[in-house]
Amino acid sequence: MTDREDKLMRAARGLATGISPARDLWPGIEQAISAPRKSRWSPMLAQAAAAVLLVGASSLVTYVAVKYDAGDTPAQVMTAAAPQGLIFDRAAFGGEDTLAAVYGRAGGNIGSMLDRELASLSPEAREDVERNLAVIRRAIEEIATALEKEPDNVFLQELLVEAYSNELALMNRIGSMAQRVMARRDI
Amino acid sequence: MLLAARFSDYSSRMVTLERPAFTEEADCIAKAQQSDAKAFERLYRMHVDRVYGLCLRMTGNVSEAEDSTQEAFIQAWNKLHLFRGDSAFSTWLHRIAVNAVLGRIRKSKREQDRIQVAVEQSSAPLATADTGDMRDLSEAVDRLPEGARHVFVLHAVYGYSHEETADMLDIAAGTSKAQLHRARRLLAQQLTEQGFEA
Numbered sequence: 063m064t065d066r067e068d069k070l071m072r073a074a075r076g077l078a079t080g081i082s083p084a085r086d087l088w089p090g091i092e093q094a095i096s097a098p099r100k101s102r103w104s105p106m107l108a109q110a111a112a113a114v115l116l117v118g119a120s121s122l123v124t125y126v127a128v129k130y131d132a133g134d135t136p137a138q139v140m141t142a143a144a145p146q147g148l149i150f151d152r153a154a155f156g157g158e159d160t161l162a163a164v165y166g167r168a169g170g171n172i173g174s175m176l177d178r179e180l181a182s183l184s185p186e187a188r189e190d191v192e193r194n195l196a197v198i199r200r201a202i203e204e205i206a207t208a209l210e211k212e213p214d215n216v217f218l219q220e221l222l223v224e225a226y227s228n229e230l231a232l233m234n235r236i237g238s239m240a241q242r243v244m245a246r247r248d249i
Numbered sequence: 250m251l252l253a254a255r256f257s258d259y260s261s262r263m264v265t266l267e268r269p270a271f272t273e274e275a276d277c278i279a280k281a282q283q284s285d286a287k288a289f290e291r292l293y294r295m296h297v298d299r300v301y302g303l304c305l306r307m308t309g310n311v312s313e314a315e316d317s318t319q320e321a322f323i324q325a326w327n328k329l330h331l332f333r334g335d336s337a338f339s340t341w342l343h344r345i346a347v348n349a350v351l352g353r354i355r356k357s358k359r360e361q362d363r364i365q366v367a368v369e370q371s372s373a374p375l376a377t378a379d380t381g382d383m384r385d386l387s388e389a390v391d392r393l394p395e396g397a398r399h400v401f402v403l404h405a406v407y408g409y410s411h412e413e414t415a416d417m418l419d420i421a422a423g424t425s426k427a428q429l430h431r432a433r434r435l436l437a438q439q440l441t442e443q444g445f446e447a
Binding site (some may be wrong): 063066067070071073074075076077078079080081082084085087088090091094095096110122224 | 279283288289290293294296298299301302305306311314315318319323326327382383386387389401405406407408433434436437440441
């Protein structure tokens, strides 16, 4: 450090650290802290979040049960049931809802394959899949509605990603499940 | 004996001089943790000048500093139950204020219009208590690039160590040292041109 810089550093210690704001900032703070805290969990949103979790678990159980029934070992089934390339970056929509379009394309591709292959499943499995998909899609609609009001809410963004991810994962699994059923030679 | 008595007298005066402020703050913290807004207002009055000063020196902009200060105290109220006294209350509060400033800067960068407003507003000298050469230094600090300014303000003005500064700014300690070196060099250049006499 040069002499000049050394003097600067000593002078900096003399700069005022306490500076009074030109106006009293307390009224704004008081107003904010006395307002009743808005719960992020509206009953509808709580239901949507629960549906996302429940259907995610339920679709996995359906998948494992049907695959196990089809002759795979539980270990093989669980390995295959791991997320299949569904890796998403942390949501940062910044008010622009482009996620729906991206998922719409991905979902559309898998969806057309799903429609063809659902027909090859048993009526019970098909009904179960369709019921789960309906619940996820209802949850997606509710979360998307809430996001319109609070576009920067990270919690809602993550919940929406999770819901879309569950929907795609379910559709993807059923697609590959149906293909395996079709490929079997023992039935 | 006389010396011992004097020392005893001196140390008891030290205690009586220092204890009231300490106990008043501790008392206010305890009450505010029980949602006593009046106690929190007393904490605000005790600390607002240093928090606002930090925000003002970090942002170089009066309205951003006011907003950051308000945001910092609102966050402090919401997180007060997490304060365990592991550090001084002022340090804890400063950390929140730094986060509030950095959060607002990140948000501003996403909003181009706000940046334009901030640039226009920051061209006016800030109202600080500094006079003469110190005012020149203060204005030179405001003109430093953002990263160098933040490190300089926390380390050189507010006296935080490089480790504390790095922790608050979420950067490496080495980066803090490099930014301080850069700040010193830029300030020396600026002030030499102005004939600053430290």
